[in-house]
Amino acid sequence: MALKDELLALKPLLGTDSPEFYTKMTEIAAKYNSEEDKKAIANFVSERLQNIDKKLDVIEESAIKLQLQEVAEIVSLSYLAKKYFNKSRSWLYQRLNGNLVNGKPARFTKEELQTFNNALQDISQKIGSLSISY
Numbered sequence: 001m002a003l004k005d006e007l008l009a010l011k012p013l014l015g016t017d018s019p020e021f022y023t024k025m026t027e028i029a030a031k032y033n034s035e036e037d038k039k040a041i042a043n044f045v046s047e048r049l050q051n052i053d054k055k056l057d058v059i060e061e062s063a064i065k066l067q068l069q070e071v072a073e074i075v076s077l078s079y080l081a082k083k084y085f086n087k088s089r090s091w092l093y094q095r096l097n098g099n100l101v102n103g104k105p106a107r108f109t110k111e112e113l114q115t116f117n118n119a120l121q122d123i124s125q126k127i128g129s130l131s132i133s134y
Contacts, residue, residue, distance in 0.1 A: 003032045007044045014048050057105070061098045064108070068096065075123055084119035085112070 006028050013021035028041065068077075081092035093099070094106040108116065 003028070003037055003040055006032075007041070010044075011048070015052060057107070058098070061096075061105075061107070065096055071120065075120075080116075080119055080123075084115055084122075 006024070010021065010024055010028070013024070032038075032041065077092055077096075078089035081087045081089050085092065094101055095108050095112070098105040098107065100106070
């Protein structure tokens with residue numbers, strides 16, 4: 001079996017903690033040890049890691065969307081964007097939906113996520129301190 005075929009046979013096992021994966025990977029590394037083979041193995045692993053990274057990004061974006069689903073019905077996301085970020089509603093939705101901006105998916109930075117969390121806490125405190133009476 002050629003190196004390419006053996007690597008493709010590993011594909012379903014990637015991302016698992018399967019002992020079979022580690023055994024096969026060790027066998028491949030021992031069997032194919034030329035510089036060209038090592039580069040092919042490194043490229044294969046690198047491509048798979050990039051795919052995993054992309055999938056994690058999608059999961060993270062989906063998690064944020066799910067967490068905000070109910071909040072979006074209660075609180076105006078347009079208000080959040082303007083008051084806490086000094087940005088437009090579309091800017092916020094681009095990040096929530098992972099829309100392509102300048103060829104890259106829009107995402108929140110760590111600082112923006114912290115600002116978002118602080119905004120939600122601030123709104124929570126404002127609503128929690130309200131009491132209506134005559």
